[in-house]
Amino acid sequence: MRIPPLVAQRLIASVLWILTAATIGVLLFIIAYVLIHGLPYVTWEFLSRAPERMGREGGIFPIIVGTAAVTCLAVLIAGPIGVVTAIYLTEYTREGRLTAIIRFGADCLAGIPSIIFGLFGFAFFVISLGMGLSVIAGALTLALMVLPTIIRTSEEAIRAVPYSYREVSYGLGSTRWEMVTRVVLRSALPGISTGIVLSLGRSVSETAAVMLTAGSALRMPQSLLDSSRTLALHFYILAREGISMNKAYATASVLIVAILVINLVAYWIMRRFIAKTG
Amino acid sequence: MRREKIISAVLATVAMSGIAGLSLITAYIFKEGLPIILRVGAGKFLLSSTWAPSEGKFGIFSMIVGSLAVTAGAMVIGVVFGLGVAIVLTQFCPRRLAAALKPAIELLAGIPSVVYGFMGVVILVPLIRDHLGGPGLSVLAASIVLGIMVLPTVTSISVDALRAVPRSYSEGSIALGATGWQTTHMVILRAARSGILAAFILGMGRAVGETMAVIMVAGNTAQVPRSILDPVRTLTSNIALEMGYAAGDHRSALFATGVTLFVIIMILNTIAMTVSRRRGQKAGRK
Amino acid sequence: MNEAASRSELAPQGTAVDSRGTPVPKEAKIVLEDFGAFFDGEPALRNVNLLIHPRQRLAVIGPARSGKTTLLRSLNRLNDLNGGFHHTGRILLDGRDVYEPQTDVSELRRRVGMVYATPIPLPWSVYENIAYGPRLAGVRKRSRLDEAVEEGLRNAFLWDEVKDRLHEPASNLSGGQQQRLCLARVLALEPEVLVLDEPCSGLDPVSTGKIEDALAELKSRYCVVLVTNNTKQAARASDRTAFFLMGELVEVGDTPWVFTNPADRRTADYVTGRFG
Numbered sequence: 084m085r086i087p088p089l090v091a092q093r094l095i096a097s098v099l100w101i102l103t104a105a106t107i108g109v110l111l112f113i114i115a116y117v118l119i120h121g122l123p124y125v126t127w128e129f130l131s132r133a134p135e136r137m138g139r140e141g142g143i144f145p146i147i148v149g150t151a152a153v154t155c156l157a158v159l160i161a162g163p164i165g166v167v168t169a170i171y172l173t174e175y176t177r178e179g180r181l182t183a184i185i186r187f188g189a190d191c192l193a194g195i196p197s198i199i200f201g202l203f204g205f206a207f208f209v210i211s212l213g214m215g216l217s218v219i220a221g222a223l224t225l226a227l228m229v230l231p232t233i234i235r236t237s238e239e240a241i242r243a244v245p246y247s248y249r250e251v252s253y254g255l256g257s258t259r260w261e262m263v264t265r266v267v268l269r270s271a272l273p274g275i276s277t278g279i280v281l282s283l284g285r286s287v288s289e290t291a292a293v294m295l296t297a298g299s300a301l302r303m304p305q306s307l308l309d310s311s312r313t314l315a316l317h318f319y320i321l322a323r324e325g326i327s328m329n330k331a332y333a334t335a336s337v338l339i340v341a342i343l344v345i346n347l348v349a350y351w352i353m354r355r356f357i358a359k360t361g
Numbered sequence: 362m363r364r365e366k367i368i369s370a371v372l373a374t375v376a377m378s379g380i381a382g383l384s385l386i387t388a389y390i391f392k393e394g395l396p397i398i399l400r401v402g403a404g405k406f407l408l409s410s411t412w413a414p415s416e417g418k419f420g421i422f423s424m425i426v427g428s429l430a431v432t433a434g435a436m437v438i439g440v441v442f443g444l445g446v447a448i449v450l451t452q453f454c455p456r457r458l459a460a461a462l463k464p465a466i467e468l469l470a471g472i473p474s475v476v477y478g479f480m481g482v483v484i485l486v487p488l489i490r491d492h493l494g495g496p497g498l499s500v501l502a503a504s505i506v507l508g509i510m511v512l513p514t515v516t517s518i519s520v521d522a523l524r525a526v527p528r529s530y531s532e533g534s535i536a537l538g539a540t541g542w543q544t545t546h547m548v549i550l551r552a553a554r555s556g557i558l559a560a561f562i563l564g565m566g567r568a569v570g571e572t573m574a575v576i577m578v579a580g581n582t583a584q585v586p587r588s589i590l591d592p593v594r595t596l597t598s599n600i601a602l603e604m605g606y607a608a609g610d611h612r613s614a615l616f617a618t619g620v621t622l623f624v625i626i627m628i629l630n631t632i633a634m635t636v637s638r639r640r641g642q643k644a645g646r647k
Numbered sequence: 648m649n650e651a652a653s654r655s656e657l658a659p660q661g662t663a664v665d666s667r668g669t670p671v672p673k674e675a676k677i678v679l680e681d682f683g684a685f686f687d688g689e690p691a692l693r694n695v696n697l698l699i700h701p702r703q704r705l706a707v708i709g710p711a712r713s714g715k716t717t718l719l720r721s722l723n724r725l726n727d728l729n730g731g732f733h734h735t736g737r738i739l740l741d742g743r744d745v746y747e748p749q750t751d752v753s754e755l756r757r758r759v760g761m762v763y764a765t766p767i768p769l770p771w772s773v774y775e776n777i778a779y780g781p782r783l784a785g786v787r788k789r790s791r792l793d794e795a796v797e798e799g800l801r802n803a804f805l806w807d808e809v810k811d812r813l814h815e816p817a818s819n820l821s822g823g824q825q826q827r828l829c830l831a832r833v834l835a836l837e838p839e840v841l842v843l844d845e846p847c848s849g850l851d852p853v854s855t856g857k858i859e860d861a862l863a864e865l866k867s868r869y870c871v872v873l874v875t876n877n878t879k880q881a882a883r884a885s886d887r888t889a890f891f892l893m894g895e896l897v898e899v900g901d902t903p904w905v906f907t908n909p910a911d912r913r914t915a916d917y918v919t920g921r922f923g
Binding site for chain 2: 091095098099102105107109164168171175188192195199200201207230260287290291294295318323331342343345346
């Protein structure tokens with residue numbers, strides 16, 4: 084039986100639109116479900132007090148601090164190193180075997196499951212270097228985890244800058260470093276920033292790797308060597324152990340809102356970038 | 362001139378340390394995991410389905426099957442929905458709407474895996490248990506959850522691939538009297554074939570690597586599953602579940618599991634790279 | 648190569664002497680001495696002996712791949728950016744070889760300013776584009792930068808058109824205006840030599856005319872080297888003309904003579920349009 088093309092078209096289009104609607108539907112459902120169950124419990128008290136009775140009562144303040152500490156530290160470490168590496172690979176070395184290998188390595192590492200970074204972090208930072216379950220071990224592990232992604236996105240942003248700009252800069256008497264900072268980085272900055280912000284988002288969501296390296300202490304971390312718990316991990320523990328569903332949903336709500344904000348910031352940066360060069 | 366040399370040296374040092382750190386991880390994982398694979402025998406390690414660390418038995422076959430099963434299921438959902446959405450976004454959607462929908466899809470990628478896992482436990486698992494049988498914690502549950510998680514990756518890379526197809530292809534097709542869908546499936550999808558394949562492979566890589574969500578809905582029994590309703594344990598879950606208390610050979614075996622994952626990802630990445638390069642050559646683009 | 652024509656160019660005319668002790672004609676700003684340029688071993692220029700005089704416009708003509716652009720890029724050492732480039736011979740700017748190891752290449756590029764075939768405004772405002780060069784040279788004070796920007800724009804005959812739009816994106820300007828912007832960018836550095844690589848290709852006749860007028864004005868202050876594919880442009884917009892063919896300098900002389908009574912047969916063929 085041969086279906087006339089126009090009918091087939093309408094059929095397929097409908098199917099595809101249903102798929103799309105379903106996808107958007109799932110997204111909205113998940114976010115709505117969590118927020119509906121959780122936002123009522125996100126009070127100022129919740130955000131500013133420490134957890135009591137293993138999280139059954141009280142708030143998540145030390146956990147917010149712990150999350151901020153681990154993720155921000157990770158990005159502060161990986162960001163500059165990643166961008167510098169990207170600059171070095173694109174502007175200071177010649178394309179060849181070595182750079183191709185490094186690029187392949189970075190791509191692979193960007194795809195390695197986070198649990199393997201957790202494995203390494205645990206064995207190396209926590210045990211071998213004796214840091215113990217700590218904020219610093221968690222931060223270093225996460226830094227290694229997002230470093231490949233930052234290198235790749237920065238590299239792509241830098242390569243997107245037209246070669247002619249570089250020639251113009253040299254022609255006007257710039258040194259290589261002047262050309263890199265005043266012309267290339269200036270144009271590549273939005274792309275680089277987006278990559279870094281998205282890495283921050285990924286760090287905030289990360290659970291497996293921090294569980295194994297930063298631990299799950301509920302107390303406020305006093306130093307980099309103290310163990311700490313992150314929002315995602317706290318949510319996991321509360322939900323899995325059935326400690327408090329309300330608090331779990333509330334934690335997840337805070338987490339989702341934080342990620343939404345981070346994504347919005349990244350998106351806004353990209354929009355401004357397109358507006359400027361457009 | 363001297364200042365430039367100093368700058369160059371500083372940049373090189375920082376770059377090398379970053380690269381060194383990353384190489385360190387690779388070397389470390391292999392150093393810790395390879396010996397036990399060699400000791401137990403690669404064949405036995407990979408093909409025996411007996412995982413009993415207390416007895417010194419380290420066969421990860423059941424978990425390889427687990428990872429494969431769950432990933433395959435995830436990719437079915439990931440491709441059907443992911444590619445479908447990509448087609449809608451690029452072919453059937455007005456510009457404005459597409460611009461609004463794309464970030465929404467990417468937002469899906471931002472939701473933490475633990476939230477997905479949790480939703481799976483709360484909604485999906487009881488659904489499967491009540492209507493399809495089995496404990497609910499199953500290959501099916503993990504596949505569905507993973508499929509949704511992988512979807513944004515497949516969509517976003519497919520959209521790039523579809524958008525890269527030159528306008529002239531579709532215009533030529535329509536000029537010959539084809540409908541939108543005919544153009545899409547006979548011309549555009551064909552042309553974007555390798556890009557979509559790359560999307561598929563990268564999505565697969567992400568599915569293989571997911572840990573937390575899978576732990577929450579897959580059941581985690583170290584046995585080869587016989588149906589999609591059976592519980593299963595994946596390679597990643599294995600590491601996460603046992604790392605905290607493993608010691609000695611047991612820990613080495615977990616590193617060995619890591620080595621296996623590493624190799625799988627490297628193979629997938631190489632395939633994706635060759636596929637993309639071929640696309641570049643075919644299109645004759647720089 | 649026309650031996651007679653080029654040899655007479657090198658006959659000593661004054662008492663000036665270069666760093667090697669060889670007499671250099673007092674008049675020449677730039678002297679190419681047996682200059683050869685190679686990319687990965689392939690020659691792009693061979694045995695070029697050429698004098699470039701100040702306060703004159705030299706047109707460099709020839710068919711594609713005759714080495715014209717390579718010549719320009721060798722003057723300000725932009726060819727250094729291409730891996731695999733190496734040269735033989737010397738290029739003397741005011742008597743000093745620009746390829747000497749101690750040369751400050753940044754300084755050289757400020758002295759020998761280049762305008763490219765396609766206008767390449769940097770993705771900034773008009774002001775920032777012009778101010779970039781002076782900033783690189785160390786100018787910090789806002790007032791001095793303002794002066795440099797205005798000077799550059801006036802000398803490029805662009806000031807009146809953009810003086811109210813200095814802080815708009817440079818990409819908003821028309822093609823002809825953008826090319827004059829690129830000229831202004833270079834002029835803001837007060838170079839000694841102006842080197843232009845087919846600056847009017849792709850521009851409409853009016854814009855082309857404006858640039859040619861600018862060059863006529865500018866020659867009184869600078870030494871101008873103009874590469875052009877358009878023989879008619881060379882004929883009307885230059886004082887001397889050099890004809891290159893496949894990497895060799897075939898003939899150089901006063902423009903009217905090169906076009907009406909060239910010494911070499913190949914020059915005659917090219918300017919009458921028999922090839923190229």
